[in-house]
Amino acid sequence: MVNVDLEGYIVLIGGRAILPCNVTKPNSDSSLVAVLWYHGDNKNPIYTLDARSGKPETMKHFASEHLRSRAFFNLTQPLSYLRLEPITEQDTGEYRCRVDFKRGRTINQNIFLNVIVPITKVIIYDDDKNIIKDVAGPFNEDSWVNLTCQSDRGNPPARVTWWKGSDLIDDSYHQSDKGNSINVFTFQVQRNNLMSIFTCRALNNNITSLIMQNVAIDMNLKPREIKLINAPSVMLTGTQYELICQSIGSRPSAKINWFKDGQLLTGLGESTSEDGSVTTAYLTFVPSVDDNGKKLTCSAVNDKFPDFFLEESLILKVNFVPILSLALGSSIQNKDIMEGSDVYFECNIQSSPPVNDIGWFYNEKKLESDNKQRISVNNSSLLIRNVGKVHSGKYQCWASNDIGKGSSDTVHLDVKYIPVCKSGQRIHYGVAKHEMAVIVCEVDADPSEVTFQWTFNSTLSHVYTDANLNLYNSVVASNKSEGDEEIKYTVDGLKSIATYTPKRPIDYGVLYCSASNRVGKQTEPCLYFVIPAGPPDSPENCTLTNITAHTLTIECNPGYSGGLEQTFHLEVYINASGKKRLINNLTSSEYPFFIANALPAGNLFHLVTYASNNRGRSPIVTINGNTLVAERWQTDYFEETVVSTSVLLLMGTVTTLIIVAIIVILIMKIRSDDDSRKDKSNLMNLSRISGNKQESTANCIDTCESNGKQLTGSLECIEDIWGPDLIASQLIDSSGFMTIPVLTGTVEAEIYECNSLSDQTNETLIGRHHHSHHHPLTGHHAHLIAPSHHHHLQQQQVQQSINQSTNTPIDTTFYGNHCHLTTTGF
Structure with missing residues (x-):
């Protein structure tokens, strides 16, 4: 037996296989008997040709069951073959x-048949076995990705590779247990891989075409950039700003959040570009003072990357008007501030930009350093040394910068102080004997829990100091003794009301009201002058201040009130048929200021003004005035009318004075001889009055009664004549000059006539005394009618004597043997 190995054959599945078999006879006398085909290890032939008949057309063909009609043996010379068609993988x-x-x-003869089974597809899947058809992902940027490409089973096994474009990037495939070819492509996706195309190729022969599958890489991208757009470097409080924050490069689009010092803010919303890579967020922001120096942040985050974010921050610089807070020094907070202590204020200032000016207010008025008031201002601090009641009030600091001016809240400084007299009180109480005076004493004090004490002084002499208008006793006062008038009083908070009834002249004087609290006792008591009540003086300096066609305006200064509340009156008279007719009557309880209107134009009016109180009325003061002619009360006409009226009044006054002067001269001439004889006797009698009170009283009584004249209250002649506070201390000095009584205290009483102080004269020595100014300490006038036998004294000597005896500046005006004395203060 001869074995021959033939070259193998490769046949594509489904094709035709020609398997040759040489049937040439080894020698001429030999003949073919049979041809048998075996497949693999099968011991039974799969195909048999029985050629014993010797003739091809009679030869018998036998095919196995699995071949059936697919196999046929072609007996040709010199080369025969077995044809298989179609070829299966099993072949x-x-x-x-x-x-x-x-x-x-x-x-x-042996021959190997290699049947090619080409692959038909490849599949790509991820780590989760998810089959990827076109797009893989999305995969997070910078993550590691496994893409698996698997071919189906073929013969021979396929070669599976990964390509990017024309570049082979991975050819590391392997066979699975099932005969599949697998290539796992592992790589880290970068931003530049977004939507890149990767190709899986599979091939197991050189006959069929490549099997390929493309896949695009989808990705989640981190935000690449974030920025604040047009954010102002400096902001103003209360101003609205539109802030924009933009994120670039995120896929999917980023979410933008706003933060202020880590606190999430609510934005207006977002917009996204078409490709989603740009996100723009908006924020309406109104900065406040507290925002200055804080960090405003916009942050972009892609939810696919929870641990990654981009942010842009801005340190806010917010400008605002200075904000100030004022506080007392820590050492004195929440404590009572006693007068005499030091007080420190600190003005805390918050400002952007820095302040360029600082100041202080006290009771809404500018406050500066004042050594006299012990106030020291040093920019944002204020020091008050030895604080007192005068320093109580509202304090405030202010500061300004380039934006504006701001002020602190007011801090009320409450200085605890001893009681002091409340200003603006009524201090003069005019009452008659046996009439009860209700005297109200009010003090200011802190704390306001006070106790009161009342005392009385019937003062013989006082000295007033114009510098501070305080009253000081210079002579011992007559104290109250047992049985004298008791001062009863009640207390209502900071007010005490005393009732006091003078019964004798010495009961007129000064009531002292003094209060105490836990800080201390009042150092200067409140003084209330109890004086005899009388009618008021006439209004003074009355002038017409405005004249129109139908209106006359008159204004006066109030005269002395007589110790009581006074009312001012104006009566307007018009000449009608030679008679005066009252056409208007006005009153005022506050001030002598009157407007008489609805008057007929171009007429002369007599304006009569006077004052009244419960004790009577003053002498009248008359002024004449003309209303202007209608339609002609322009300025030039008004001036002309006033000048004309004034000239007429002046001429009338001068004429009257001349006539009076002539009459007085004639009377004085007739009586001059008698006056000279009586001069010496009267002067001696008057000098005795300057002794002690009882002696002066007796002399006055004897002198007055010896001439048949009765004095009111004859037992207290001096007091009834001069009043409790006006004492006739000396009338005639050693040189024979007439001296004027010391005018002390509050001059309130009226001096009544005491005629003929000696048997030798019936001339009037002392006339009526007028207190004609409303102020208790200034503007006293004494109108003395001197006896005719003093007329020979030089006016200069009289003036000198007056000034020496009173030790007070007094102006003296002489009218014949009358002199008018005016002093500006006692």
């Missing part, structure tokens, strides 16, 4: 052709 293997001859050896 792969070694075939053996056995040729038997009638005479000769059997020949075995």
Whole structure:
């Protein structure tokens, strides 16, 4: 037997395989008996040709069951072959052709048939075994990705590779247990891999085409950039700003959040570009003072990367008007501030930009350093040394910068102080004897829990100091003794109301009201002057201040009130048929200011003004005035009318004075001889009055009664004549000059006439005294009618004597043997 190995054959599945078998007779006398085909290890032939008939057309062919019609042996010379068609994968293997001859050896011919089973597809899947058809992912940027490409089973096994474009990037494939070829491509995705195309190729022969599968790489991208757009470097409080934050490069689109010092803010919303890579967020922001120096942040985050974000921050610089807070020094907070202590204020200032000016207010008025008031201002601090009641009030600091001016809240400084008299009180109480005076004493004090004490002084002499208008006793006062008038009073908070009834002249004087609290006792008591009540003085300096066609305006200064509340009156008279007719009557309880209107134009009016109180009325004051002619009360006409009226009044006054002067001269001439004889006697009698009070009283009584004249209250002649506070201390000095009584205290009483102080004269010595100014300390006038026998004294000597005896500046005006004395203060 002869074995022959033939070259193998490669046939594509489904194709035709021609398996040759040489059937040439070894010699001429030999003949073919049979041809048998074996496949693999199968001992039974898969195909048999019975050639014993010798004729091809009668030869018998036998094929196995699995071949059936797919196999046919073609007996041709010199090379016969077994044709298999179509080829199946099972046809792969070694075939053996056995040729038997009638005479000769059997020949075995071996041939290997390699059936190519091409792959038909590849599949790509991820780590989760998800089959990827077109797009893989999305994968997070910078993550590691495994893409597996698997071919189906083929023969021979396929070669599976990964390509990017024309570049082979991975050829590391392996066979699975099932005969599949697998290539796992592992790589880290980068931003530039977005939508890149990777190709899996598979091939197991050089006959069929490549099997390929493309896959695009989808990715989730981190935000690449974030920025604040047009954010102002400086902001103003209360101003609205539109802030924009933009994120670039995120896939999917980023979410933008706004933060202020870590606190999440609510934005207006977002917009996204078409490709989703650009996100723009908006924020309406109104900065406040507290925002200055804080960090405003916009942050972009992709939800696919929870641990990654980009942010852009801005340190806010917010400008605002200075904000100030004022506080007392820590050492004195929440404590009572006693007068005499030091007080420190600190003005805390918050400002952007820095302040360029600082100041202070006290009770809404500018406050500066004042050594006299012990106030020291040093920019944002204020020091008050030895604080007192005068320093109580509202304090405030202010500061300004380039934006504006701001002020602190007011801080009320409450200084605890001893009681002091409340200003603006009524201090003069005019009452008659046996009439009860209700005197109200009010003090200011802190704390306001006070106790009161009342005392009385019937003062013989006082000295007033114009510098501070305080009253000081210079002579011992007559104290109240047992049985004298008792001062009864009640207390209502900071007010005490005393009732006091004078019964004698010495009961007129000064009531002292003094209060105490836990800080201390009042150092200067409140003084209330109890004086005899009388009618008021006439209004003074009355002038016409405005004249129109139908209106006359008159204004006066109030005269002395007589110790009581006074009312001012104006009566307007018009000349009608030679008679005066009252056409208007006005009153005022506050001030002598009157507007008489609805008057007929171009007429002369007599304006009569006076004052009244419960004790009577003052002498009248008359002023004449003309209303302007209608339609002609322009400025030039008004001036002309006033000048004309004034000239007429002046001429009338001068004429009257001349006539009076002539009459007085004639009377004085007639009586001059008698006056000279009586001069000495009267002066001696008057000098005795300057002794002690009882002696002066007796002399006055004797002198007055010896001439048949009765004085009111004859037992207290001096008091009834001069009043409790006006004492006739000396009338005639050693040189024979007339001296004027010391005018002390509050001059309130009226001095009545005491005629003929000696048997030798019936001339009037002392006339009526007028207190004609409303202020208790200034503007006193004494109108003395001197006896005719003093007329020979030089006016200069009289003036000198007056000034020496009173020790007070007094102006003296002489009218014949009258002199008018005016002093500006006692």
